[in-house]
Amino acid sequence: MELALNTFLILFEPTLFLSLCTGILAGIVGGAIPGITITMTIILTLPFTFGMPPLQGLATMIGVYVGGESGGLISACLIGIPGTPSAMATTFDGFPMTRKGQPGRAVWLGIWASAIGGLLAAIPLVFGAVQLAFLAVNFGPWEYFSLFILTLSIVAGLAEQSLVKGLISAVFGLLVTTIGTDPLMAIPRLTFGWEFLRTGFPFLPILIGIFGLSQIMSDLEKSGAAQEELRFGREFNMKVSHLAIIREIFAQPVNLIRSTLIGLWIGILPAVGGSAANILAYDQAKKGSKHPEKFGTGIPEGIIASEASNNANVGGSLITMMAFGIPGDAVTAVMLGALIIHGIQPGPMFVVTNAPIAYGMFAAYFLAHPLMIVLEWLFLRFALPVVKLPQYILAPIILVLCVIGSFALNNIIENVWTFFIFGVLGYAMVKTGFPLAPLILGVILGDMIETNYIRAIMTDSDWTLFFTRPWSGVMLALSVVSFGYSLWQRHRAEQRALAAAATEADVEF
Amino acid sequence: MRRDTGIGVGLLAICGLLYWQTCLISAPPFIPIGPAFYPRIVLILLAGLVVWLIAKDLSPRRRPSPKTPKAAGPAPNYGKVLIAFIVFLGYVAGLGIVGYPIATFFFVLGLSWSIGPRNVRELPKLVVIAIVTTAATYLIFERYLYVFLPRGLLF
Numbered sequence: 001m002e003l004a005l006n007t008f009l010i011l012f013e014p015t016l017f018l019s020l021c022t023g024i025l026a027g028i029v030g031g032a033i034p035g036i037t038i039t040m041t042i043i044l045t046l047p048f049t050f051g052m053p054p055l056q057g058l059a060t061m062i063g064v065y066v067g068g069e070s071g072g073l074i075s076a077c078l079i080g081i082p083g084t085p086s087a088m089a090t091t092f093d094g095f096p097m098t099r100k101g102q103p104g105r106a107v108w109l110g111i112w113a114s115a116i117g118g119l120l121a122a123i124p125l126v127f128g129a130v131q132l133a134f135l136a137v138n139f140g141p142w143e144y145f146s147l148f149i150l151t152l153s154i155v156a157g158l159a160e161q162s163l164v165k166g167l168i169s170a171v172f173g174l175l176v177t178t179i180g181t182d183p184l185m186a187i188p189r190l191t192f193g194w195e196f197l198r199t200g201f202p203f204l205p206i207l208i209g210i211f212g213l214s215q216i217m218s219d220l221e222k223s224g225a226a227q228e229e230l231r232f233g234r235e236f237n238m239k240v241s242h243l244a245i246i247r248e249i250f251a252q253p254v255n256l257i258r259s260t261l262i263g264l265w266i267g268i269l270p271a272v273g274g275s276a277a278n279i280l281a282y283d284q285a286k287k288g289s290k291h292p293e294k295f296g297t298g299i300p301e302g303i304i305a306s307e308a309s310n311n312a313n314v315g316g317s318l319i320t321m322m323a324f325g326i327p328g329d330a331v332t333a334v335m336l337g338a339l340i341i342h343g344i345q346p347g348p349m350f351v352v353t354n355a356p357i358a359y360g361m362f363a364a365y366f367l368a369h370p371l372m373i374v375l376e377w378l379f380l381r382f383a384l385p386v387v388k389l390p391q392y393i394l395a396p397i398i399l400v401l402c403v404i405g406s407f408a409l410n411n412i413i414e415n416v417w418t419f420f421i422f423g424v425l426g427y428a429m430v431k432t433g434f435p436l437a438p439l440i441l442g443v444i445l446g447d448m449i450e451t452n453y454i455r456a457i458m459t460d461s462d463w464t465l466f467f468t469r470p471w472s473g474v475m476l477a478l479s480v481v482s483f484g485y486s487l488w489q490r491h492r493a494e495q496r497a498l499a500a501a502a503t504e505a506d507v508e509f
Numbered sequence: 510m511r512r513d514t515g516i517g518v519g520l521l522a523i524c525g526l527l528y529w530q531t532c533l534i535s536a537p538p539f540i541p542i543g544p545a546f547y548p549r550i551v552l553i554l555l556a557g558l559v560v561w562l563i564a565k566d567l568s569p570r571r572r573p574s575p576k577t578p579k580a581a582g583p584a585p586n587y588g589k590v591l592i593a594f595i596v597f598l599g600y601v602a603g604l605g606i607v608g609y610p611i612a613t614f615f616f617v618l619g620l621s622w623s624i625g626p627r628n629v630r631e632l633p634k635l636v637v638i639a640i641v642t643t644a645a646t647y648l649i650f651e652r653y654l655y656v657f658l659p660r661g662l663l664f
Contacts, residue, residue: 047650047656048649050656051653051655051656162565164558164561164562164565165562167558168520168555168558168562171551171554171555171558172555174551175527175548175551175552175555178547178548178551182544182547184544185536185537185540185544187534187535187536187544188534189530189531189534189545189548190527190530190531190548192530213597216593217590217593217594220586220589220590220593220624221585221586221587221589221590222585222586390625391624392620392621392624392625392626393621393625393635393638395593395621395624396616396617396620396621396639396642397617397638397642399597399600399616399620400613400616400617400642400646401646403600403601403604404646404650404656404658407604407658407659408650408656408657408658411657413601413604413605413659416601416604416659417601420597420598420601424594427590432512432513432516450547453547454542454546454547457542458542
């Protein structure tokens with residue numbers, strides 16, 4: 001408790017406090033610009049954190065994460081384009097509310113719901129992460145192997161378009177990690193004699209390429225988008241009674257808590273992210289409402305559900321990252337990379353051996369929410385025109401920062417080439433319907449899966465231990481259930497589509 | 510050939526090539542699990558999934574494509590993407606030759622010009638943006654954050 005209080009006070013040190021505020025503001029700006037996701041914003045922030053002490057860097061990133069989740073609602077409410085995928089459902093009621101002449105109410109309902117949802121998620125973050133980490137400390141290589149397999153199966157199964165493509169993407173990620181020296185004996189593999197490949201592909205340039213470059217290129221292909229400017233300016237009247245807004249949110253305790261729990265749960269599931277959380281929370285709010293027909297017409301319930309869930313999702317993602325060393329989504333994947341850069345090994349021992357940093361992260365998450373409200377207020381008052389920058393100006397600047405982020409990792413130009421190669425690969429994958437998240441997760445987990453698998457076999461050659469050890473067996477069983485469920489869901493969707501097509505053909509005939 | 514089948518055939522070729530590479534890995538004889546063991550499992554798994562993808566793609570019971578026309582909107586501008594990739598490729602190649610400041614200035618100017626409105630009256634604005642971006646990133650990273658940016662033959 002004393003440690004938690006001390007680290008909380010440390011965050012008020014000018015440099016840390018300024019970094020946290022800068023991170024939040026960067027997140028808000030990045031989140032508010034459609035086309036720049038939170039992942040992209042955190043990638044752009046990454047090189048700035050290289051020269052910072054670990055806690056300062058991580059506090060900055062948490063600031064970006066929290067700010068970005070709420071920044072996306074600004075464009076969602078004011079122009080009907082979600083700034084980030086996690087604000088998609090906010091658009092459904094936020095924009096109609098603005099059209100009704102209540103832009104201030106729409107935006108501030110979202111901001112306050114974000115802050116309250118995020119703060120509620122801080123409780124399970126602090127207690128859940130520590131408890132789970134203590135549980136994970138007792139895991140052996142069998143349990144870790146099964147946990148990573150479960151993670152991969154969930155992520156691959158969640159691929160929107162095709163299960164097999166999701167699985168191929170995940171296994172391709174595993175394959176990427178086999179290039180370079182093997183983790184146990186340092187014998188070079190699959191390097192084709194290239195010296196650069198001896199150490200394997202570094203994770204961060206892959207991540208930046210896969211998400212950053214492919215995102216920019218996908219935006220550019222939308223004809224005319226490069227010249228597009230956002231249309232909002234100072235014409236909106238944003239004045240509201242904050243007390244009335246808070247009262248309006250607390251008048252819906254069930255919606256608020258349910259949405260927070262959904263966001264938290266989705267965040268804990270690896271690599272799902274806020275984009276799923278806000279849609280699911282909105283859907284549940286609609287199903288649980290006494291007047292579902294009013295959803296989509298500009299009612300507060302929809303905004304509250306979406307925004308409370310996406311900020312609670314941040315807390316959930318941090319739980320998974322801090323307890324197991326597994327990224328909850330792409331943003332925490334970058335944060336994991338940042339931890340490694342600072343010489344900190346992520347995993348269950350992180351909370352135990354780096355308690356000041358872990359508690360500092362909790363404190364930064366907690367403090368980021370009230371600060372976010374103040375900074376959003378300042379942003380709406382003074383800096384809204386910043387997001388009017390057109391794509392053809394933004395894209396080169398973003399790419400320059402991506403290059404710096406890749407290069408600065410080891411100060412070698414080969415990392416920039418890795419960024420370029422995986423950027424091209426990421427774009428090709430987007431165009432051919434292969435999901436990106438499973439590949440990234442495969443790259444993150446590849447070495448850990450191999451190390452734990454071989455360690456388990458070397459400790460005891462009895463492979464049935466993977467199934468007979470309780471936690472390991474449960475997690476492998478869950479992997480099979482997750483895989484089977486995805487298969488069944490897709491089969492059902494195909495059957496329905498076939499039935500619909502047959503009916504349509506009959507009618508035409 | 511269908512698209513997914515084409516991708517599958519390409520991936521199978523990569524799997525075959527890499528599997529052959531695993532046969533060239535030298536490992537000490539006394540260890541029970543050599544460094545080629547895990548890559549082979551991954552490659553076999555990947556090949557199996559790719560076969561599933563091809564079979565699914567060639568299967569006559571594919572999901573019927575909806576008859577409704579594609580969402581209305583402008584056609585993808587692949588020309589712009591290609592230009593951006595080429596300009597970016599030039600930038601990455603140029604970094605090690607002319608160094609960060611020169612390469613970045615020309616990259617920002619070149620890319621914003623090639624994907625922007627290409628209006629001569631815009632050019633001074635784009636030059637200023639290129640100078641500011643180069644100078645700001647150089648000063649922030651080199652001077653304040655001690656992140657050393659790529660050196661070329663000149664700078």
